Amino acid sequence: MGRVAELAGVSVRTLHHYDDIGLVRPSARTAAGYRAYSADDVQRLREVLAYRRLGFGLREIAELVGDPAADAVAHLRRLRGLLLERRDRVDATVAAIDRELAARGRGLRVTPEQQLEMLGARLYDVIGGAYTATRRTDPRIATRIWDALGDARTVVNVGAGTGSYEPVGRDVTAVEPSAVMRGQRPAGSARCVAAAAESLPFADGSFDAAMAVSTVHHWKDPLAGLREMRRVARRVVVLTFDTDEPGWQDRFWLTRDYLPEFADVLDGFPSLAGMADAIGARTEPVPVPWDCADGLFEAYWRRPEAYLREPVRRAMSVWTRVGPHAERRAVRHLGDDLASGRWAARNGDLTALASADLGLRLLIA
Numbered sequence: 001m002g003r004v005a006e007l008a009g010v011s012v013r014t015l016h017h018y019d020d021i022g023l024v025r026p027s028a029r030t031a032a033g034y035r036a037y038s039a040d041d042v043q044r045l046r047e048v049l050a051y052r053r054l055g056f057g058l059r060e061i062a063e064l065v066g067d068p069a070a071d072a073v074a075h076l077r078r079l080r081g082l083l084l085e086r087r088d089r090v091d092a093t094v095a096a097i098d099r100e101l102a103a104r105g106r107g108l109r110v111t112p113e114q115q116l117e118m119l120g121a122r123l124y125d126v127i128g129g130a131y132t133a134t135r136r137t138d139p140r141i142a143t144r145i146w147d148a149l150g151d152a153r154t155v156v157n158v159g160a161g162t163g164s165y166e167p168v169g170r171d172v173t174a175v176e177p178s179a180v181m182r183g184q185r186p187a188g189s190a191r192c193v194a195a196a197a198e199s200l201p202f203a204d205g206s207f208d209a210a211m212a213v214s215t216v217h218h219w220k221d222p223l224a225g226l227r228e229m230r231r232v233a234r235r236v237v238v239l240t241f242d243t244d245e246p247g248w249q250d251r252f253w254l255t256r257d258y259l260p261e262f263a264d265v266l267d268g269f270p271s272l273a274g275m276a277d278a279i280g281a282r283t284e285p286v287p288v289p290w291d292c293a294d295g296l297f298e299a300y301w302r303r304p305e306a307y308l309r310e311p312v313r314r315a316m317s318v319w320t321r322v323g324p325h326a327e328r329r330a331v332r333h334l335g336d337d338l339a340s341g342r343w344a345a346r347n348g349d350l351t352a353l354a355s356a357d358l359g360l361r362l363l364i365a
């Protein structure tokens, strides 16, 4: 054990701990009858230590190395992908630091999003802890997604988060890059792979269908991610957002009257037509029910007081992206207008509607 510890660069205590919790058990015996590491044990130890170095928790590692479908080559591929991603993030951090230095040099203000970028942090590793307070499957939106999946038996859910909208009764594999989000998946939910949409660790045509819900606008390269979905699955179902229509910002009173900065958040996001084109999809509107159970940005269009509540806002990435200044202003103005009756005077007609088309679209290919 001492020799293995020395070679692996860990303490004997660590090896004992891994043995105690059943993560890496020395299964061979020395001539003198002592327990020793076989070649397979060493390979497993190497995988455990590599995942550990990448920041995975022991429970997650146990799941990863215990996966009977993953052999040594699959682990090497996955580790390689994770390391390349880490290298990209370091490069991106250096670039972000350079940009911030240049901006500060010119006396410009640095937005919170730029500051997060500098940390090299994934947005959902920073804000994901607040997600489950209000984000869950809305049954009506789910029906639309599940109908679009057709008779698919194997489904990959990309940008899966905490598992909302994952269909039951099908064989689901989740893909989620944020450790914070993966850590909040309920016990017994679908197996979850740490990866990003832009580089899915699956062979061509591995699944009957690929789905992605409320996530494409977070991807570094949405079109590349969509093409990856197309590559690994015969059917693709994506819930996303339409910014093609001129004046789309005015569809929703919150962006129109209180948070025009929302448009900047989606700056550079591909057009709906472009995304549909990339995968050969048709598009269908998905109205938001007035009592939508999933606390997404548009969910409370008929319940405006909800936006005054901090936990509601913290589960919507938009507010972090626009920054505290815009957030405080929007909330103050909305609060004032609700108290004065101005909001009701402008939007009173909404109370008669059971659902509203606020730009959510299903892409089906």
Ligand SMILES: C[S@@+](CC[C@H](N)C(=O)[O-])C[C@H]1O[C@@H](n2cnc3c(N)ncnc32)[C@H](O)[C@@H]1O
Pocket: 124, 135, 158, 159, 160, 161, 162, 163, 164, 165, 175, 176, 177, 178, 181, 195, 196, 197, 198, 212, 213, 214, 215, 218, 219, 220, 225
């Ligand atoms: C708003 S959540 C949606 C989660 C889930 N699909 C749902 O409907 O609740 C967006 C998710 O996209 C993930 N994400 C961000 N960048 C990603 C990428 N490049 N590839 C895949 N997922 C990504 C985030 O970590 C986050 O969990």
